[in-house]
Amino acid sequence: MRFRLFTPRWIGLHLLALLAFAVCMAAGYWQFERAQQPDRGEVVNPAEELAGAQELDSVVGPTDYMPESLGNTAVTATGTFADTAPLLAPGYENGADAEDPGAFGYYVIAPLVTGDDTAVAVNRGWIPADEAEQEGAVDRLAPVPEGEVTVTGWLQPPQKNEEGIVRMDVPAGHIERIAPSVLVNEWPYRLYEGYIVLGGQEPSDGAPPAGGIAMSPAPPPAPEQGITWNWKNVSYAAQWAVFGGAVIVFWISLIRRELEDASSDGDGTGDGEDGGDRAPEPQAPAAAP
Template identity: 30%
Template structure:
């Protein structure tokens, strides 16, 4: 082991082991960082314009944040959605189009309330449309990312239930689909990339369940497994050097024994 070539091999194996250990440390940091809560202050109500901007996607630090925004509802924007779950119960959402005061000409999708009765959902949305109120108010709720549009919403309408515009009833809170349905929305208007679940349900409906996100830290066990693997590889690098040295030593011992056994006896003659 003290021979120069094996000392050099030891330095090389320690360098390899150090690289493996560094990779294990990186995997361990990843396991912790991916399990860290992205937004731990979701329950403090903040102005929507401070949380997100129109025409922008909802980031992880913005999702599930409680927000408030001032503006008014657009009468033609009230409608209903079907196949919505509320604490495990399937039913209908009453939804609306909210025109925010600042920035101007900007709209926001809002989920207003839940009911299991399709007739009640329809009558509530129709009543809100007929009221035609555009009074300014402050909306408070939880800001959530938009849902993707579903093609089957247009292909397989719910039996006996239609949207207020006479088309098939949608099932997803898709902002991209709403901008094509809202009568009061033109090419120059902006829209928020997410929607707000109102904390105060509209009359006749119940509040939509929108609990605070889970704040507990969940470790990524796959990354921890990878980190353990790199530690094993680091140990194997040093063990591999040891086995090479031992094999060389054993080979030399065998060669020396063979040479001693084949040498002529000095006492003969």
């Protein structure tokens, strides 16, 4: 009976079952891997070394869409800082470090004019909230250098308003987030979608006035750490695992039915391996009287 499972038809069924099982397992594993991957709307790249900074326009152009995958790219840009007061955007001392965000304060944002009616927002640094909220705080900051300036830093995508709420009580000289949709109402320039977190500058800022406010460097947001499970993909992985198990169960049931049919054929027809009913042996003719 066992040889009935190795006929060409059954060999094809065996291979088909193994292929279906392998496809289910591969698809389930792929969905399981996808469940652990960060969302496409998050910066997951480590901050690049500033020594390898690329020209800003070679990475992204003004008004061009900036994908999140360009976050933390080291870039350099040359231009002149506009003769306008800097803007203050709320933020934490350590950027996006969820475990230790640091003290609350404000980022100092200024436009670097890189061409005709074109500018990129530069995050010059961070100041504590108690100093930033004082009257005339921006006048006590270190002045930007005059003339041509080359800045080097990390490109960041525009900050998002995750709650979908636009604050209506933002004080003068403050913005709710660093994004071109907000800055376009403050500056008369074509803006890059991203902004630069300052890492180096040539020439450097001037000395702050007496009793001025010292800025701390604003580090680039750290990439997302740990695993954020996407339960939708986890459920897909579980479904593929169930499909793979169903293939095995169906395959085994077909084999059992085939063996049962072979056994019944052997008991009733004599075609079995062990015989079944045998033909009667010939009898010797009876002796004549």
